[in-house]
Each structure stands twice: as C-alpha cells, then as structure tokens.
Amino acid sequence: xxxxxxxxxxxxxxxxxxxVQANKDISIRVMPGTIHGIIGENGAGKSxxxxxxxxxxxxxxxxxxxxxxxxxxxxxxxxxxxGIGMVFQHFKxxxxxTVLENVILGAEDGARLGPSLSKARKQLTQxxxxxxxxxxxxxxxxxxxxGMQQRVEILKxxxxxxxxxxxxxxxxxxxxxxxxxxxxxxxxxxAQGKTIILITxxxxxxxxxxxxxxxxxxxxxxxxxKTSETSPxxxxxxxxxxxxxxxxxxxxxxxxxxxxxxxxxxxxDSKGVKRLKGxxxxxxxxxxxxxxxxxxxxxxxxxxxxxxxRTATGMIRVNGQPLDLTGKLSDGRSRRERGIAHVxxxxxxxxxxxxxxxxxxxxxxxxxxxxxxxxxLMDQAALKEDAAGKFTRFDVRxxxxxxxxxNFSGGNQQKIVLxxxxxxxxDLLLVGQPTRGVDIGAIEFIHQRIVELxxxxxxxxxxxxxxxEILSLSDRIAVIFDGQxxxxxxxxxxxxxxxxxxxxxxxxxxxxxx
Amino acid sequence: xxxxxxWADIVLxxxxxxxxxxxxxxxxxxxxxxxxxxxxxxxxxGALGSTYGWGFTLYYATxxxxxxxxxxxxxxxxxxxxxxxxxxxxxxxGVALMCLFIPWPHWTIALIAASFGAAAFGALWATIPAYLQxxxxxxxxxxxxxxxxxxxxxxxxxxxxLLRPAGTMDPASAKFPDAAxxxxxxxxxxxxxxxxxxxxxxxxxxxIALIACVAVYYLIWRTKLGYQLRAFGKSEPAARYAGISSxxxxxxxxxxxxxxxxxxxxxxxxxxxxxxxxxxxEGAGFIGxxxxxxxxxxxxxVLLAAILFGFLYQxxxxxxxxxxxxxxxxxxxxALVILFTGALDGMVRAPVERIFLMMRKxx
Numbered sequence: 075x076x077x078x079x080x081x082x083x084x085x086x087x088x089x090x091x092x093x094v095q096a097n098k099d100i101s102i103r104v105m106p107g108t109i110h111g112i113i114g115e116n117g118a119g120k121s122x123x124x125x126x127x128x129x130x131x132x133x134x135x136x137x138x139x140x141x142x143x144x145x146x147x148x149x150x151x152x153x154x155x156x157g158i159g160m161v162f163q164h165f166k167x168x169x170x171x172t173v174l175e176n177v178i179l180g181a182e183d184g185a186r187l188g189p190s191l192s193k194a195r196k197q198l199t200q201x202x203x204x205x206x207x208x209x210x211x212x213x214x215x216x217x218x219x220x221g222m223q224q225r226v227e228i229l230k231x232x233x234x235x236x237x238x239x240x241x242x243x244x245x246x247x248x249x250x251x252x253x254x255x256x257x258x259x260x261x262x263x264x265a266q267g268k269t270i271i272l273i274t275x276x277x278x279x280x281x282x283x284x285x286x287x288x289x290x291x292x293x294x295x296x297x298x299x300k301t302s303e304t305s306p307x308x309x310x311x312x313x314x315x316x317x318x319x320x321x322x323x324x325x326x327x328x329x330x331x332x333x334x335x336x337x338x339x340x341x342x343d344s345k346g347v348k349r350l351k352g353x354x355x356x357x358x359x360x361x362x363x364x365x366x367x368x369x370x371x372x373x374x375x376x377x378x379x380x381x382x383x384r385t386a387t388g389m390i391r392v393n394g395q396p397l398d399l400t401g402k403l404s405d406g407r408s409r410r411e412r413g414i415a416h417v418x419x420x421x422x423x424x425x426x427x428x429x430x431x432x433x434x435x436x437x438x439x440x441x442x443x444x445x446x447x448x449x450x451l452m453d454q455a456a457l458k459e460d461a462a463g464k465f466t467r468f469d470v471r472x473x474x475x476x477x478x479x480x481n482f483s484g485g486n487q488q489k490i491v492l493x494x495x496x497x498x499x500x501d502l503l504l505v506g507q508p509t510r511g512v513d514i515g516a517i518e519f520i521h522q523r524i525v526e527l528x529x530x531x532x533x534x535x536x537x538x539x540x541x542x543e544i545l546s547l548s549d550r551i552a553v554i555f556d557g558q559x560x561x562x563x564x565x566x567x568x569x570x571x572x573x574x575x576x577x578x579x580x581x582x583x584x585x586x587x588x
Numbered sequence: 589x590x591x592x593x594x595w596a597d598i599v600l601x602x603x604x605x606x607x608x609x610x611x612x613x614x615x616x617x618x619x620x621x622x623x624x625x626x627x628x629x630x631x632x633x634g635a636l637g638s639t640y641g642w643g644f645t646l647y648y649a650t651x652x653x654x655x656x657x658x659x660x661x662x663x664x665x666x667x668x669x670x671x672x673x674x675x676x677x678x679x680x681x682g683v684a685l686m687c688l689f690i691p692w693p694h695w696t697i698a699l700i701a702a703s704f705g706a707a708a709f710g711a712l713w714a715t716i717p718a719y720l721q722x723x724x725x726x727x728x729x730x731x732x733x734x735x736x737x738x739x740x741x742x743x744x745x746x747x748x749x750l751l752r753p754a755g756t757m758d759p760a761s762a763k764f765p766d767a768a769x770x771x772x773x774x775x776x777x778x779x780x781x782x783x784x785x786x787x788x789x790x791x792x793x794x795x796i797a798l799i800a801c802v803a804v805y806y807l808i809w810r811t812k813l814g815y816q817l818r819a820f821g822k823s824e825p826a827a828r829y830a831g832i833s834s835x836x837x838x839x840x841x842x843x844x845x846x847x848x849x850x851x852x853x854x855x856x857x858x859x860x861x862x863x864x865x866x867x868x869x870e871g872a873g874f875i876g877x878x879x880x881x882x883x884x885x886x887x888x889x890v891l892l893a894a895i896l897f898g899f900l901y902q903x904x905x906x907x908x909x910x911x912x913x914x915x916x917x918x919x920x921x922x923a924l925v926i927l928f929t930g931a932l933d934g935m936v937r938a939p940v941e942r943i944f945l946m947m948r949k950x951x
Contacts, residue, residue: 420825423826424825425826428823430822438830441812441816451810452815
C-alpha cells in the first residue's frame with residue numbers, strides 16, 4: 075500500500091432481496107487514479123453492488139468509505155455530491171433534447187436556462203479538449219450514434235465533477251472501434267487522476283484496460299488480483315468456479331444441400347424506414363452462417379422475417395420452396411410447419427411467457443400439435459412429461475418444470491427455449507443472441523448443442539452481437555451494416571479487426587486506407 | 589421468486605382489503621350519527637338472515653357472476669371490457685326477441701333458445717369494438733364505453749318504437765308468454781322439500797351461472813384457446829412469435845366476454861321481469877369490473893366476489909329501508925369496497941409482502 079486512502083472502499087456490504095442474497099459481505103478497495111474492473115456472470119451481484127454505491131439500494135449491512143471518509147449514500151443525489159458518476163448500460167438521455175440540454179438536466183443553476191447553458195458550453199469545450207470527448211453540443215440525441223450518446227453520459231458525469239466514474243457494461247452496444255475509442259477516453263481520464271470502475275462480463279476488456287480486477291460469483295467477491303498477474307483462463311475459472319472451455323470444440327463443417335436461400339429481401343418498418351435494403355444470403359444443411367453486426371443494423375428484422383414475425387418483400391426459399399412473406403402463411407405457426415425453428419433474440423419478451431409455468435412454455439408455438447392435445451382440452455400430463463424430459467436432457471436447473479419461467483436464470487431460460495426448438499428437429503434453426511445474459515457455464519453447453527445440431531445435418535442461421543461468439547461458432551460469417559450485406563468471410567481468414575471495420579460500414583478501399 | 593404464498597395472495601389480501609373498506613364505511617356511518625354495528629347487523633340479517641334475503645342476494649349475485657366472468661375472460665387476454673353494461677342490455681334484446689316472437693312449448697326449450705339469443709346479441713355487440721381494436725387500433729376501453737351509450741339509445745328506440753304494445757305508455761315490451769316463464773329458486777327448492785321463501789327473484793339462471801364458472805375455468809386453463817388467450821394477454825410479442833393471431837384472439841376473447849355479459853339477461857329479463865324494460869341492467873355491467881378485480885379474474889374468485897356484492901346490494905337496500913341511513917351511503921360502501929379491493933390493492937400488498945419477508949428471514 076502506498077499510504078494513499080482508497081478512492082472507494084466498501085466494507086462488509088450485504089444485500090438481500092427476499093430469500094436471494096445478492097451481495098454477501100463484500101469488501102473492496104479501489105485506489106485513486108486506477109481502472110478497476112469488476113467481472114462476474116449475470117446475477118453475480120455486480121449491478122446490485124454498484125446500485126448500492128450509487129444510492130439506488132440501501133445495503134442491509136456494511137459501510138462505504140469515499141477517500142477514507144465514511145459516507146452514507148441514501149440516494150443518487152448524495153452519490154453525485156460524493157463525486158460518483160454512473161454511466162448506465164441503458165442510457166438515460168432525453169432523445170429530443172440537445173447534448174447540451176441533456177448535460178445540464180438536473181443540474182441547472184437557476185430558473186433561467188441561459189446562464190447554465192453557456193456555462194455548460196464552455197465546460198464541454200474544455201472537457202472535449204482534455205479527454206478526446208468530442209461531441210457537438212447542439213446535436214439532438216436522437217440524431218447521434220450510440221458511441222456518441224455514451225460520451226454524452228460520460229460528459230454528464232464529468233460536468234457534475236465526478237472523480238469516480240462507474241461504467242456498467244459500456245461496450246454492449248459499441249462496435250470494436252468505438253469500444254477502443256472509449257478505452258482511450260478512459261485512459262485519458264485515468265491520467266488526469268480520475269478513478270474508474272468498469273463492470274463487464276467480457277474478459278477481453280478486463281485484460282485490455284484495467285489495472286486491478288475483482289471477480290464476483292453468486293454475490294461474493296471471490297478474488298481481487300492485479301490484471302498483469304492473471305490470465306483470461308484464470309478469471310473465467312474464478313467466475314464460474316470450475317474449468318471452462320472458452321473456445322468451441324468443433325469439427326470442420328460438411329455442408330450439403332441448400333436449405334435457405336434469401337434473395338433481395340427488403341423490409342420497411344412501421345415508420346416507413348427501410349431496415350433491410352436487399353439482403354441475399356444462403357445456408358446449406360450442416361453449416362452455421364453467422365451474421366455479425368452492431369445491434370440495430372437489420373439483423374433482428376432478418377430473423378423476424380424468417381421466423382414469421384414480420385412481413386417483407388423479396389424472395390426466400392426453404393428447401394427450394396418459396397415462403398409466403400406477406401400473406402396468410404407468413405405467421406410463426408406456418409414457419410414452424412415448414413421446418414423452421416426460431417430461438418428469438420429476446421427470450422423474455424418473445425421466446426417465453428414469463429408468467430407461465432415452464433411446463434406450459436415447452437409447448438409454446440407448438441401448442442396445437444396433436445401430442446399436446448387430448449380432445450377439446452390440452453393434455454397437461456403429456457405437457458408435463460415432455461417438460462420433465464427436456465429439463466433432464468438440457469440440464470435445466472432447478473429441475474422443476476412447475477416453476478414459472480421468470481424464476482429461472484437467463485441461462486436456464488435459454489435452455490428451455492433451445493430444448494423446445496432443437497427437439498422439434500427442424501431443417502433450419504434461427505438463433506438470435508443465444509448467449510445474451512447467459513452465464514459462462516451455460517454458454518459452453520448452448521454452443522455445444524448448436525454445433526451438435528449442425529453435425530446432425532441441419533442448417534443454422536446465427537445472429538449475435540458478440541463477435542467472439544460469431545468467430546468461434548460460425549462456419550461462414552456475413553457482416554451486416556445499415557440493412558445491407560458488407561460481405562462474407564471465413565472465420566479462419568479474418569479477425570476481429572477486419573470484421574469490426576466491416577461492421578462499421580467501411581468498404582474494402584476504406585479498410586485498406588485505415 | 590414468489591414473495592408471498594398463494595393463500596395470502598388470494599385470501600389474506602382480499603380479506604384485509606375488505607376489512608379496511610368496512611372499517612372506513614363504519615366510520616362514515618358513525619359520522620352521520622348511526623351505529624355501525626347496528627347497520628352491519630341489519631345488512632347481514634336482511635341479506636343473509638332469511639331465505640327471503642338469500643333469494644335477493646343470490647339473484648343479484650347471478651347477475652354479477654355473468655358480468656364478472658365477462659370482464660375476467662377479457663382480462664386474461666389483456667383486454668379491458670368496460671362494455672358489459674351495453675352487452676347485457678343487448679343480451680336482453682336477444683332474450684326478448686326469442687321469447688316474444690316464437691311460441692315455445694316448454695320453458696326448458698325457451699331457456700336454451702333465450703340463452704343462445706342473449707349470448708349471441710351480447711357477443712355481437714362486443715365484437716364490433718373488438719374488430720375496431722384488432723384492425724383499426726381503436727382502444728376497446730374507449731369504444732366499449734361508447735357502445736354502452738349506443739346500446740342504451742338503441743334499446744330506447746326499439747322499446748319505444750318497435751316492441752311497445754299498442755296503447756301502453758310504458759317503454760317496455762309486452763309480458764313474455766307463460767311458456768317462457770322460468771322456475772324460481774323457491775319453486776325448485778320447495779319441490780325437493782327444502783323450504784325457501786316465494787316471491788324472490790332468484791331463479792334457475794343461478795345454476796347456469798355456476799355452470800358458466802366451471803366452463804370458464806376449463807376454457808381459460810385447460811383448452812388450447814385459453815392457452816393462446818393467456819399467452820396473448822401476458823405478452824403480445826411472444827404471441828406473435830408463436831404465430832398466434834392477435835386479430836383472432838381479440839375477436840374471440842371479446843365475443844366470449846360479450847356473450848357472458850349478454851347471458852346475464854336470462855336472469856334479469858327472462859327470470860325476473862319477464863319482459864324487456866328500459867335500463868334493465870341497472871349497473872351490473874360495471875359491478876362486474878369490481879367483481880373480476882376482486883376475484884383475481886379466477887372463476888371461483890368471481891363467484892365469491894359476486895356473492896359479496898349481491899350481499900352489499902341486498903343488505904344496502906335493507907339498510908335504506910329500515911334506517912335513516914340514506915341510500916346514497918350504500919353506494920359509498922360499495923364504492924369503498926371497489927376502491928380497496930381494486931384500486932388500492934397495492935397499498936395493502938406492499939406491507940403484507942414485507943411482513944412475510946421478515947417472517948421468512950426470522951425463520
């Protein structure tokens with residue numbers, strides 16, 4: 075120890091929600107002028123801990139010390155006064171306000187806006203120069219990209235004179251290039267003596283930017299280590315509590331007959347905006363085509379059209395036969411009858427009915443099948459038996475199909491959806507964000523199941539915003555940007571850098587130049 | 589994770605809500621200078637103390653079971669059907685047409701035909717707002733309210749201009765023929781040797797209401813349609829993902845809902861008045877909302893809540909009859925029950941949940 079008081083010290087923090095112990099006796103010291111990573115699976119208690127620090131929750135036990143002073147943080151106002159700034163995963167910006175208006179929101183100096191605005195404008199210029207935080211103060215939030223919006227969130231915190239900046243999963247919505255820019259900003263802030271806490275579940279980020287890393291597992295702080303003295307493998311084991319396979323173990327693909335052919339697909343959304351601008355692609359039996367892209371570039375719409383959730387124009391053939399894209403047979407049920415199974419991107423909103431018991435969910439979308447019905451009524455015994463079997467085969471925990479879907483963790487919810495879709499033995503499986511919000515242990519299992527289905531000779535279309543997942547799972551990678559295909563690559567012949575540039579919309583020449 | 593056990597959710601919390609409603613009603617009665625315990629005794633005696641009282645309580649309860657079930661079924665599909673009043677009124681028209689213009693040989697056949705007419709007219713009246721919601725995006729809350737007024741105006745027109753017998757001044761239809769007269773509860777119970785006061789309006793429709801409760805239970809929780817309906821009600825995006833047509837579900841759910849509301853007319857029009865009069869529904873369509881809320885949209889809960897409101901109706905009438913407590917106060921008591929069981933549910937729920945959490949931690 076260098077005699078300096080820690081910027082933040084938490085001592086013995088505990089917090090329970092009902093019977094769930096979200097934080098158990100957590101102690102942590104964050105030294106000033108460092109970047110401190112907090113890593114852990116979903117539900118490990120990272121966000122709860124930070125919410126306590128920011129005054130959203132009150133800890134059941136334990137103390138917070140800011141720069142050596144014991145500090146009570148009953149609400150977020152107190153946190154701001156103590157010099158803590160928070161950048162949330164989901165930005166809290168007013169879409170139809172300008173950058174400047176958002177920055178002063180809640181920190182206006184008086185009844186009149188004018189003086190606050192001009193003061194903020196001056197400071198913003200200064201901050202932009204100091205930290206490479208360039209944003210146009212007069213741009214409307216709705217007109218700037220997510221990377222820029224995130225910078226506005228950081229500016230908001232700095233404008234409130236935050237010395238300690240907490241970022242919750244900051245790179246979830248960014249391209250690799252934007253993420254790199256963010257990390258440069260963080261380095262700059264660190265150089266100016268700011269303290270940064272970076273919450274993430276991505277090992278790569280931890281290794282790249284942090285000085286120290288704390289690992290959380292099931293509400294406990296399992297280790298705090300110097301980043302330079304650890305490895306991704308060790309951190310993963312600390313997070314999960316056992317050895318894990320970080321890369322997917324798979325044989326080369328053996329593509330066979332053409333299953334899916336998409337030709338010149340166009341989608342116009344309800345606001346009249348073109349979301350897909352003539353997409354063409356194909357997937358053969360026995361291969362996985364991965365669609366890489368930053369969220370919001372049309373990949374969701376592509377999955378929705380294929381899954382029968384959205385209408386489109388163009389041509390899609392499955393096993394050589396065209397699909398109905400707008401008419402009576404363009405719904406999800408008709409798609410299932412054509413041998414298309416769909417693991418939707420948002421399992422809690424679409425894939426499951428959270429208030430239904432798990433046994434009711436195992437038939438969702440297939441509830442009209444004869445096997446689940448007996449005369450006028452649904453066959454509850456058959457449903458429950460089927461659910462019990464799926465729970466065993468997909469290792470769903472807790473092994474109790476009577477519980478409501480919302481009582482399962484993200485990974486186990488995903489296993490319920492996968493079990494339902496994979497066991498229909500589809501010709502084509504659509505998978506959206508298979509491991510979003512899923513813990514590392516379950517990721518391994520889910521990836522294996524997807525590869526097994528491929529090896530059984532099925533076609534798989536994978537959409538994921540996790541580049542690592544795309545690279546390790548796909549047999550071919552197609553990059554989507556702004557509703558258009560930027561090209562295809564083989565995973566063995568590309569890397570994150572090239573894909574990242576393609577995801578940002580750069581053409582071949584631009585990539586050469588950069 | 590369920591914070592409170594199921595029994596607390598469906599028994600304890602409504603009981604506390606009810607107690608609070610009665611407690612505050614008691615304070616109000618005290619404030620106008622009457623004895624709340626005396627008032628309560630009068631209500632209980634008047635509504636439940638004699639078979640005569642029960643004959644009225646169960647009659648009202650039958651109305652509320654139908655309208656409560658109607659709201660409950662729509663609730664499961666996340667549709668708020670406020671049009672029970674109009675749908676029941678149209679159901680009355682269906683009953684009247686069936687009874688007035690077809691000479692039925694026996695009341696049993698008349699009952700079946702009238703039930704069909706009541707349900708069909710009620711369902712039809714509900715499917716118009718349903719269609720507007722499903723296809724045009726006009727919210728059913730707004731349109732069903734509007735349709736209550738349209739129903740009232742339509743009935744007014746039909747009664748005054750079409751169904752009113754020549755020479756009468758009363759905007760009501762002719763009396764139904766005797767062959768369409770339903771047996772009362774008193775007839776039925778006396779026939780099997782159980783003494784029950786005559787001249788009470790409760791009738792065989794009560795049995796149909798009980799059957800409707802069971803049928804709705806099976807519909808919602810055991811059939812494929814109910815499964816789709818609940819799935820749609822819980823998550824519209826999920827229903828779309830599963831290929832469940834929102835148009836179909838909205839239309840069917842509202843049709844069933846309207847049909848149930850319409851069935852109420854067998855009780856009040858065919859069973860009691862034996863002719864169609866203006867404003868025969870008397871607000872039962874709206875009480876159905878409170879009944880469904882209090883009954884947690886479960887048919888058994890609806891049954892219990894309907895009996896409670898039947899008690900409040902009948903007991904309230906007794907109160908107005910025998911004390912100087914004005915009739916308006918009875919409405920206040922009903923309003924308090926609705927307020928506490930419906931709108932202020934969260935006020936009681938939060939502390940109860942906290943107590944259960946503390947108990948669990950202590951254990």
